[in-house]
Amino acid sequence: PSARLEADCEAPDTAKASDDSAHLELHSERSAVTIFNIFAIAEYRKPWMLVLLLQFGQQLSGINTVFFYSSSVLEKMFSAHVSSILTVMIGVLNVLATASGALIVDRFGRRPLLFMSMAAMAVSVTLLGVGLALKLNMLAVVSLYLVVASFAPGYGPVPFLLGTEFFDVRAASAGGSWALAANWVGTFIVAVAFLPLQNLMGEWVFAIFVSALLVCGVVFYYKIPETKGRTIEEIAKKLK
Secondary structure: OHHHHHHHHHHHHHHHHHHHHHHHHHHHHHHOOOOOOHHHOHHHHHHHHHHHHHHHHHHHOOHHHHHHHHHHHHHOOOOHHHHHHHHHHHHHHHHHHHHHHHHHHHHHOHHHHHHHHHHHHHHHHHHHHHHHHOOOHHHHHHHHHHHHHHHHHHHOOHHHHHHHHOOOHHHHHHHHHHHHHHHHHHHHHHHHHHHHHHHHHHHHHHHHHHHHHHHHHHHHHHHOOOOOOOOHHHHHHHHO
């Protein structure tokens, strides 16, 4: 009888341990979100696509043409010494404008800052193309600075911020990896393609950047929710 009682007591414990083990394995499998399966999980698919478009679209705005080729653009109009000074000032402006964006992003919200930045960039890039095409040196130089001043507070940091707010803890690492990859791919494409396209199209190449800004702006307007002051659960509902 004693042996039978011990067996009866051990049986529920063994069953409970087995259930706990199965639960832990199921939880572990559910928690495994990687760069290879994040796009296959329904709840993360739309945020994943939006993050990719945010990062890739950021580079298609033409911002890196200013950073990469500002010296060569300026040297067509000014001496090497003057163009070097103007290029350094572009970097300084970028730092100051980015810092200002960090201070105001929680005050104005992500969407207003993003759309104001993109709209201002579209105007600035257009003016830059016009200034270069018509050889209006002053307009071209002012436009270079306007592009940076428009980009740095909004379209620069907001895509990275939204990338951290679209994903919960399970998917944050995988989502961030994809975002960074998309950003670098966009950077590479623009860096490689800009000069050949400029030789082929002249200053009309800037129309590509303006078009990308307009198309992305329309998509973001309808698809990206405001995330300021919202929990990850509230954001997830808006993204469905």
